[in-house]
Amino acid sequence: MDFQSQKLYVPKHNKKRLTQDQIRLLEKSFNGNKKLEPELKLHLANQLGVPPRQVAIWYQNKRARWKTQSLELDYNTLQVKLENALSEKRRLEKDVKYLQEELRKAQETIFAMNNQRENYVHHQYQHQVPFVSYNSTGSSEEGGSSSFHEDSVHDNEVLQIDELYACLIGADRSTWS
Numbered sequence: 621m622d623f624q625s626q627k628l629y630v631p632k633h634n635k636k637r638l639t640q641d642q643i644r645l646l647e648k649s650f651n652g653n654k655k656l657e658p659e660l661k662l663h664l665a666n667q668l669g670v671p672p673r674q675v676a677i678w679y680q681n682k683r684a685r686w687k688t689q690s691l692e693l694d695y696n697t698l699q700v701k702l703e704n705a706l707s708e709k710r711r712l713e714k715d716v717k718y719l720q721e722e723l724r725k726a727q728e729t730i731f732a733m734n735n736q737r738e739n740y741v742h743h744q745y746q747h748q749v750p751f752v753s754y755n756s757t758g759s760s761e762e763g764g765s766s767s768f769h770e771d772s773v774h775d776n777e778v779l780q781i782d783e784l785y786a787c788l789i790g791a792d793r794s795t796w797s
Contacts, residue, residue, distance in 0.1 A: 636670070638668070638670070638674075638678070642668045642670070645664070645667070645668065646664065646668070646675070646678055646679075646682070647682075649664060650682050650683075650686075654683060656675070656676060656679040661675050661676055661679075
């Protein structure tokens with residue numbers, strides 16, 4: 621067989637690797653515009669001395685790599701934010717437990733103080749004889765009835781305890797329902 625009569629495979633387009641200078645020019649163009657417009661494709665192909673199809677394929681591949689890198693960066697950013705949020709959640713849960721324990725202690729203290737005052741008030745009233753006088757209409761005079769006096773003292777103590785409780789939990793008593 622004659623070697624000259626055999627047809628050798630010759631690619632239709634002689635696709636050559638791009639030089640570093642050509643890649644730099646394409647990178648610069650890509651950084652300025654991620655989409656390849658037809659006019660830009662022809663301009664770059666002429667400037668680089670390569671077929672327009674090679675420029676288009678380079679852009680397509682570069683865009684795919686760029687999207688993958690963007691997704692990786694976004695994923696890493698979200699991962700850091702998630703770790704920070706979980707850390708903050710753990711810190712807040714620890715704070716909640718601490719504050720719940722403080723509230724429990726304050727409630728015990730208030731309960732104990734309330735019981736002591738009730739015992740003290742009850743003891744005081746057992747040893748006093750209230751003065752009650754009525755006018756002709758049957759209503760009490762300035763001294764008032766013993767139940768009124770006892771109720772007002774008790775209400776004042778409850779008010780003081782409520783204010784102490786509100787101070788401990790940082791709330792305004794007027795917002796209580």
